[in-house]
Amino acid sequence: MKKLTMKQIEEGTGGRLIRGSGLAEVGEICTDSRKAKSEDLFFALVGDNHDAHSYIGQVIEAGSRNLVISDEAALSQAKGAEEVSAVLVEDTTAALQHLAAYYLGLLDMKKIAVTGSTGKTSTRDMIWYVCCEKYKAQKNVGNLNNHIGVPLTILSFEEDTQVGILEMGMDKFGEIDLLAELARPDIGVITNIGLSHIENLGSQEGIFQAKMELTNYFDEKNTLIVHQDDEFLNKERIQGPYRLVTTGFDGKSDYIISRIDDFGAEGIQFTLEHRGQTQRFSLPVPGRHNAFNGALAVAAGAQLGITMEEAARGLSKVRLTDKRLTVRGKNGIKVIDDTYNASPDSMKGAIDVLMHTRGLRSVAVLGDMFELGQTSGEQHRLVGTYAAEQGVELLVAVGKDARFIAEGAKEAGLKQVRYFSDKKGFLSEMESIIEKGDVILVKGSRGMKMEEIVKIIME
Incomplete structure (x- = not known):
């Protein structure tokens, strides 16, 4: 992170410096009181089940002398409060978001935002490897992709970062809009529209x-990239002032995919054609x-001038x-190990990987998929059917709704099926x-x- 003064923190958060010097400098952002250290700026975030203002004394004792707070009384009661510089705001979470937007304005960098129902973390990682062939690039660490994780990611970017890749997650309307307004990406990528x-x-x-909220702040200078074989992501459905770039198999895409060779756990090879060039x-x-x-x-x-040859080196x-199709x-x-999360599409993709991985017997240990609403029973059953049709030899279903996976597999003719209501x-x-x-595939929703x-x- 580029060092900022508390005066800049005051300006960036829209708050008011109530203690200490505006000249005090901060080098990192901290939201976990257990990790606070000297030169950190501690944000006392308030959540549904916690209030970090309770740990202000602990933070000061750890050496952190710069705070963003929304409860002045909590600061006054903390031991060592007279030694700190503090900015008072109405809402510390909103202040963190405002500061991230302010910080981006201080950096000269291109921003790529990635969202989608499945594959967004993998795509984010791949974009980072491609960009690193030519630029200094940074991305979210782990899965910091929500209304707190994205601002923290942005505020971790070093001053000389040239490309920032931001994965954006959501589970309700308005969440992508908030992140898009904050980050104002130059390039947007939507992987797919699943369930x-x-x-x-x-x-x-x-x-x-x-997902299309990603484009709410796009104009003619922006580019949206989609895989247009998706039912929803295609040139007929997507209209806007921005440039649309597509990938797909249909021969009409800007980047045409062909000749996919699957080597199981060893990986894949594929061919791309773009404007007469093949790689x-x-x-x-x-x-x-x-x-x-x-x-x-x-x-x-390619939107940043990276050639297909350079991209091939990166990929x-x-x-x-971790936990995304890791083979051990x-x-x-x-x-x-594909235990990070699960949806119907990603379940089927993981089963495909299982069937292309060498072993004496293919075993799928599949858990519940969450947040499928009224479609849950049907979607679990379809996963079981798919496993049977692809030739899985033993299916183990684990969880409440996973019983439908077992039922679907049995109905499709799979003989070796076991069902357990829980992991125990x-x-x-x-x-x-x-x-x-x-060869054992293990997959289920995060919970x-x-x-x-x-x-x-x-x-």
């Missing part, structure tokens, strides 16, 4: 409209669907964020279910914490 969060957004049309890409991450994400990354890089180095092996068993039940019988030589199964398998 994630349909419980909150009502329909796929609602999901489409929520072969090797991507060392599994899943045919990652050809779509890779094509989006190439198209994004050949890709390592995805131990004691003759291979585990495909499966883990109690796991040793008798898993065999040496198995299922399916990584606990991976951990025990790998012990």
